[in-house]
Amino acid sequence: MEIINRAVVGSLESNDVMIIIEPLKDNLEISIESIVYDQFHDDIKDAIEYICNEFELKNAKILVNDRGALECTLKARMEAAIMRSKGEVL
C-alpha cells in the first residue's frame, strides 16, 4: 500500500507516542526518538515494523517520538497513522 497524505497521530504527553508519517519513494525509513531509547528502541522498532508488515507498507518515512508508550499504544498509534494517511477517518 502507498501513503497518500502526511499524517500525524498521538502526542508528546507522558506514556504516549507521537508518530508522523510521510510519503517516501522506494524505502521504508523509521526514525525513533524515545525517552527510554537505550532500553527499548529495539522493541519500539519491532512494534512499528509489525504494523507496517500487517498493512504491507513498504514505502514511507516514519518519525516516532516516544514518551514511554506501551507496546499496545505504539501499535494502536501506528495503525491510526496509516489509516489517517490513507484518508480514512480515525
Place this chain on the structure above:
Amino acid sequence: MYYENQISIEEAKTLLNELGLGIPQNVNYTIGIFEDNTLIGTGSISNNVIKGIGVNKEYQGQGIMAKIISNLLTKCIEENIKNIFVYTKYSEKKNFVYLGFKEIAKVKYRVSLLERAEYGIEEYKKDLEKRYGNLNNNACIVMNCNPFTLGHLYLIEKAAKENDHVFVFILEEDLSSFPFEVRYKLVKDNITHLNNVDVIPGGKYIISSSTFPTYFTKESEQTEIYAKLDLEIFLNHIAKTLRIKKRYVGNEPFCKITSTYNNEMKEMLPINGIEVEEIERLDNDGIAISASKIRKLIRENKIEETKKYVPLKTYEYLISEEAEPVIQRIIAKKSRH
C-alpha cells in the same frame, strides 16, 4: 483535569504578559490549556511560525508544554505547511529537535529558531552552492527596493566597482506596497549595465516573515532579538555558502527597525570576518533618497516629483497603467511599508 480549547490571541494576552513573552501578531490559531476556567498555558501559529508558547509558572513540569506543542505541530501538519518555523526559549528547544526540527539560529541561552521542512535551509544552501559556488571575493547587499530608487542604484554600482562579484538579495515577502515580482524586475531592469551582479530572491531565510517578523509589523519590541537571529542565519548559512566577505547597507535615517538591524549587523559581522560598509544614501537636494520618501510622494499624489529620485525604468513603471492598482493601494494605505 486539564482541557484544551482553541481561543483567540486576545484571551492569551494576560498570561503571555505575566510570563514576559511578547504578544504574537497576525495569528491564525491559538490553543489554550485550561484548568477549570483558568487559562494556564497557550501557544499560537502565525502563518507557518509557531510562537507565543508559554505555561503558567505554577503548572510547569507537568507535561503541559508537551500538550501545547503536540497540538500546534499536529495543526501545522494537518494544514500541510511545508516549512514550519518555531521560536522557542532556548531551554525548550530539545522538545522540538525530537520532532524533526533543526536549529537554524540561536541567541545563546535565550531564544532558538528551528525549522521543520523537507526542503529546508540545507537544500536551499545546496541550491545556492550549485549556482554560485564557483565565485569568490563576493560582496552582498540585502534590500527591499520598495520601489527601486537612485539610492539603491548608487549602492549597487559602488559595490560592483569595489568587488569581483556582488549578490543582491531582494526581500521576497509580499507584505510591502510593491509586490515582489515588480520590485525584483525593477532591480534587474535597472542594472543591465553591470555584469558582475546577481539578483537573488531573498527566500525564507533573509528577512522574511518567518525569520524577522517584526520587520513587517508595527511592533519594535524584540526587534533586537529577531535582528540577531536573522543575522545568525546570514552568518552561519548564507555568507558561508556564498563566501561573502563584505556586506553593504544604506544608512537608515527614517526607520527605527532598520537602523536597529544595521547596528546589530555592525556588531556581529566584523568579528566573524565580514566587513560591513554603511553608505550614506545619495544626496539629492540635500535630502537622503529613500524608498519611503518615494511612497510618501505617491501618497501625496506627487508622482512627477519622484522623477529626480528614481532611475528611468522605475519612473516609467510608476506612471504606467500596469502600476495603477499598486499606486491606488499605496494612496489608501497608512502602513510604513
